[in-house]
Amino acid sequence: MEATQKVEINVPRRKSEFQKFIKVLLARKVVVISLSILFLLVVVAIFAPWIAPYNPYTQNIANSLQPPSKEHILGTDQLGRDVLSRIIYGSRASLIVGFSSVALAGVIGSTLGLVAGYFGGILDSIIMRFMDALLAIPPIVLALSLGAALGGGLVGVVVALGVALIPTYARLMRGQVMAVREMDYIKAGEISGISNLRNILVHVMPNCISPIIVLATLNLGIAILAEAGLSFLGLGVNPPQAAWGSMVNDGYQYLSRLPGLSFAPGLCIVLVVMAFNIVGDALRDALDPKLRGSL
Amino acid sequence: MGAFIIKRLFQTIAVLFFVTLIVFMIIQILPGDPAQTMLGADASQEQIQKLREELGLNDPFIVQYFNWAAGVIGGDLGHSIFYKETVINLMSSRFPITLTIGISALIVTVIIGIPLGVIAAVNRGGAIDSVVVVLSNIGIATPNFWLGILGVYFLSLKLGWLPVQGYVSPFTDPIGGLKTIIMPVLVLAATTIASVMRQTRSAMLEVIHQDFIRTARSKGLKERFVIIKHGLRNALIPVITLLGLQLGNIIGGTVLIEQVFNIPGMGSLLVSSVFMKDFIVVQACVLVIAVLVVFANLFVDLAYRLIDPRIKYN
Numbered sequence: 040m041e042a043t044q045k046v047e048i049n050v051p052r053r054k055s056e057f058q059k060f061i062k063v064l065l066a067r068k069v070v071v072i073s074l075s076i077l078f079l080l081v082v083v084a085i086f087a088p089w090i091a092p093y094n095p096y097t098q099n100i101a102n103s104l105q106p107p108s109k110e111h112i113l114g115t116d117q118l119g120r121d122v123l124s125r126i127i128y129g130s131r132a133s134l135i136v137g138f139s140s141v142a143l144a145g146v147i148g149s150t151l152g153l154v155a156g157y158f159g160g161i162l163d164s165i166i167m168r169f170m171d172a173l174l175a176i177p178p179i180v181l182a183l184s185l186g187a188a189l190g191g192g193l194v195g196v197v198v199a200l201g202v203a204l205i206p207t208y209a210r211l212m213r214g215q216v217m218a219v220r221e222m223d224y225i226k227a228g229e230i231s232g233i234s235n236l237r238n239i240l241v242h243v244m245p246n247c248i249s250p251i252i253v254l255a256t257l258n259l260g261i262a263i264l265a266e267a268g269l270s271f272l273g274l275g276v277n278p279p280q281a282a283w284g285s286m287v288n289d290g291y292q293y294l295s296r297l298p299g300l301s302f303a304p305g306l307c308i309v310l311v312v313m314a315f316n317i318v319g320d321a322l323r324d325a326l327d328p329k330l331r332g333s334l
Numbered sequence: 335m336g337a338f339i340i341k342r343l344f345q346t347i348a349v350l351f352f353v354t355l356i357v358f359m360i361i362q363i364l365p366g367d368p369a370q371t372m373l374g375a376d377a378s379q380e381q382i383q384k385l386r387e388e389l390g391l392n393d394p395f396i397v398q399y400f401n402w403a404a405g406v407i408g409g410d411l412g413h414s415i416f417y418k419e420t421v422i423n424l425m426s427s428r429f430p431i432t433l434t435i436g437i438s439a440l441i442v443t444v445i446i447g448i449p450l451g452v453i454a455a456v457n458r459g460g461a462i463d464s465v466v467v468v469l470s471n472i473g474i475a476t477p478n479f480w481l482g483i484l485g486v487y488f489l490s491l492k493l494g495w496l497p498v499q500g501y502v503s504p505f506t507d508p509i510g511g512l513k514t515i516i517m518p519v520l521v522l523a524a525t526t527i528a529s530v531m532r533q534t535r536s537a538m539l540e541v542i543h544q545d546f547i548r549t550a551r552s553k554g555l556k557e558r559f560v561i562i563k564h565g566l567r568n569a570l571i572p573v574i575t576l577l578g579l580q581l582g583n584i585i586g587g588t589v590l591i592e593q594v595f596n597i598p599g600m601g602s603l604l605v606s607s608v609f610m611k612d613f614i615v616v617q618a619c620v621l622v623i624a625v626l627v628v629f630a631n632l633f634v635d636l637a638y639r640l641i642d643p644r645i646k647y648n
Contacts, residue, residue, distance in 0.1 A: 168345070172352030175624040175631070177586025180604065181360075184616050187608040188363045264477055268590050271479050272605055287480055291594075294483065295491050302487075305480035312475035 073314035093121035132282040143201030148208025156216030170206040178203035215247035256319035432599035451534025473528025482594035499596040537569035578634030
């Protein structure tokens with residue numbers, strides 16, 4: 040009975056709220072451009088085999104380190120592989136690592152923050168001091184040592200970055216939960232005798248989720264930067280798989296001869312990270328103007 | 335204030351405990367047997383067992399942890415498998431290099447980032463503001479290792495102004511040292527300058543529209559005085575918080591920057607130790623970096639008091 044009532048009341052209101060949200064979100068041109076870049080990125084990553092002009096793994100030593108030409112728009116690398124095709128395939132590593140590590144961190148971090156904020160007390164202290172400790176290790180340092188411990192490769196990088204990003208979610212979620220927890224409707228839920236779990240899932244969480252979504256969007260940029268850093272150091276996805284960071288590093292040796300080898304993949308990183316940051320900021324402003332500057 | 339400091343110190347101790355636990359656990363999951371790594375591939379099973387016993391690798395986790403932690407507290411960070419040296423010795427030459435670069439980057443960040451943020455906020459919507467906003471967006475999104483490579487290409491290879499790679503201590507050779515250090519420091523500071531500019535700008539924008547600023551102006555105070563004494567002082571709290579957090583990023587950044595510029599600091603020690611599976615050195619590097627960040631944050635928390643007398647610690 041209660042549930043059906045809720046739906047009836049909320050449906051028309053939510054729709055107009057959503058329209059308002061989209062309008063605010065798309066108000067600035069730079070946000071529309073950023074969203075287009077991200078859309079393009081996803082399309083390129085998914086359809087890489089059809090879009091890429093060459094196979095990114097085919098080596099041709101006789102044709103190595105060629106400057107840009109009609110056949111190879113961005114030239115070829117030290118093994119004669121087409122650079123443009125490798126950049127196109129490299130988008131996959133960035134996106135997969137970015138989304139997976141942020142999802143991993145978001146789920147674990149939010150859960151920890153939720154538990155800490157809802158139950159408080161000694162559990163809260165232990166969880167948060169643990170988070171402080173994780174936060175004290177710079178993400179790239181933690182990911183580097185953890186990634187090496189896990190044996191590198193895609194899974195290692197995702198887990199390492201995921202762990203490194205956990206504390207920010209835990210902190211944010213805990214703050215949100217502690218604010219929401221004092222609301223009368225949460226107390227009402229408690230008094231009415233529903234279980235803690237149900238109270239958390241149905242009443243607490245939906246009211247804490249939007250800042251988490253904003254943080255996740257902004258963190259995608261951070262995760263992609265960190266993935267690039269790791270693969271630059273040689274600890275990213277396993278070669279010959281293409282990653283933008285390792286392409287920058289490969290090209291560094293031939294910097295005076297063919298600077299484009301390093302410049303082009305780096306530029307892709309900048310564009311994509313900037314796009315995620317701009318969309319994240321816009322999302323924050325659209326979801327709640329009060330949040331401005333608080334993340 | 336006294337009570338706050340004591341509480342904060344206890345918190346710091348708790349955090350440090352967890353830091354040591356995390357650092358110790360990272361090493362526990364490292365693949366391979368450290369004893370095997372130390373002895374090489376053709377060691378016999380007996381030799382490996384003997385060394386495992388000597389190193390205490392057969393003890394239970396808790397015993398191993400406490401033995402290690404006791405050593406750390408006593409200033410013993412262990413022996414490097416690869417370099418056959420104590421870790422303290424290895425670090426003593428590298429740590430000052432990273433610290434020099436890191437602290438220089440922090441100073442550059444403050445000198446450039448805060449004034450530009452203030453100027454942008456005061457001239458909101460103007461040309462300088464637009465440039466600051468665009469630059470900070472680009473700066474935050476740019477990988478520092480890539481920026482370093484751009485710098486090497488344009489400033490070293492094309493213009494020949496600066497050396498390509500390497501490190502000379504500015505304390506022994508001021509001119510040569512400055513030349514090698516200037517690009518790594520600027521590149522390392524670029525991201526933090528971008529964040530600090532952005533944060534200062536938005537904090538200043540919030541502050542300068544408040545009543546007390548109008549009051550200060552209507553008292554006939556000089557605009558410069560109003561902005562700096564009344565505006566900036568109030569806007570600095572979030573900026574200082576950010577600077578504390580950025581310290582970790584700066585140190586993390588040195589890992590990549592030292593690789594680009596071939597600087598023999600802590601960062602390159604960490605990277606090479608990761609590749610050589612020299613787990614004791616990895617452990618020590620991560621620990622030292624984390625402890626540095628923890629104390630920096632403690633310092634920041636206590637520094638608030640000096641900047642903002644409204645904060646009462648009780």
